Amino acid sequence: MEKLTGKTVLIAGATGGIGRETAHLLASSGAHLFLLGRNQAALEALGTELRVSANHLFVNDITQAHDVESAAARIHAEIGHLDVLVNAVGIGIIKPLESLTNDDFMQSLNVNLVGAFNLLKAFLPPMKEQKKGLIINLPGVLGKTPMAGAAAYSASKYGLNGMLKSVREELKRTDIRITNIFLGGTDTPFWDTIDLRVQRDKFVTAQEAARAIWFLCQQPSSGVVSEMVLQPFNHQAI
Numbered sequence: 001m002e003k004l005t006g007k008t009v010l011i012a013g014a015t016g017g018i019g020r021e022t023a024h025l026l027a028s029s030g031a032h033l034f035l036l037g038r039n040q041a042a043l044e045a046l047g048t049e050l051r052v053s054a055n056h057l058f059v060n061d062i063t064q065a066h067d068v069e070s071a072a073a074r075i076h077a078e079i080g081h082l083d084v085l086v087n088a089v090g091i092g093i094i095k096p097l098e099s100l101t102n103d104d105f106m107q108s109l110n111v112n113l114v115g116a117f118n119l120l121k122a123f124l125p126p127m128k129e130q131k132k133g134l135i136i137n138l139p140g141v142l143g144k145t146p147m148a149g150a151a152a153y154s155a156s157k158y159g160l161n162g163m164l165k166s167v168r169e170e171l172k173r174t175d176i177r178i179t180n181i182f183l184g185g186t187d188t189p190f191w192d193t194i195d196l197r198v199q200r201d202k203f204v205t206a207q208e209a210a211r212a213i214w215f216l217c218q219q220p221s222s223g224v225v226s227e228m229v230l231q232p233f234n235h236q237a238i
């Protein structure tokens with residue numbers, strides 16, 4: 001396993017359930033963190049807990065390409081390129097088609113797909129110059145298996161999976177690794193606004209999901225874990 005000490009890692013969605021646990025684990029292993037989220041108070045509180053300096057905290061909406069580019073410019077001016085980009089941003093709008101609005105659909109695509117595209121466009125070029133880096137995204141099980149009510153979410157996550165697989169083909173002559181994690185239900189605030197009867201106590205925990213990311217960040221670059229599937233034991237969909 002490669003050491004995390006001093007590795008430069010951006011966690012987008014650091015204020016969320018999985019992002020926050022990942023930030024804790026990576027910080028305790030000595031990674032050099034940059035944290036991005038929308039909720040300023042939550043981001044600053046996390047920064048204080050983990051002793052991440054204020055100029056490594058980015059209050060950004062990743063659907064805004066220009067803001068993501070500005071954050072990337074600041075980070076690259078300081079460190080040249082990231083070792084690892086973790087995209088733990090996402091929203092879950094789960095509704096049957098008859099109640100799904102155009103806004104719901106566009107918002108799902110904007111955050112889960114266009115936002116991921118914006119991160120890729122901003123952070124990949126310096127990795128390409130160095131021919132190395134690791135990019136981790138979380139399409140989730142619904143990025144490759146259908147579920148009733150997930151038309152908008154799955155459209156965004158199948159798209160995310162497809163986009164990253166396609167970009168991987170462009171990076172074959174480099175040591176840039178792209179890992180897509182297919183998580184099943186994970187107990188985080190993601191589920192707070194979803195009107196679906198689920199047994200959250202049977203879900204994967206945010207800590208377990210974060211441990212998977214932590215593990216991936218330590219894999220040697222001689223190989224690539226292109227996909228990882230982590231699901232609740234009693235609820236395996238793929």
Ligand SMILES: NC(=O)c1ccc[n+]([C@@H]2O[C@H](COP(=O)([O-])OP(=O)(O)OC[C@H]3O[C@@H](n4cnc5c(N)ncnc54)[C@H](OP(=O)(O)O)[C@@H]3O)[C@@H](O)[C@H]2O)c1
Pocket residue numbers: 012013014015016017018019036037038039040042060061062063087088089090091092111115138139140141182183184185186187188189190191
């Ligand atoms: N939980 C699950 O069951 C599950 C399963 C499979 C895959 N996933 C995926 O795993 C990822 C993390 O999910 P989670 O469970 O940790 O969800 P979460 O607790 O709801 O966290 C979501 C994160 O996304 C951020 N975010 C949302 N919209 C944003 C935007 N426009 N710009 C920047 N940040 C934005 C939130 O920031 P603020 O809080 O600061 O607004 C928060 O940090 C998501 O991609 C999700 O789709 C989750």
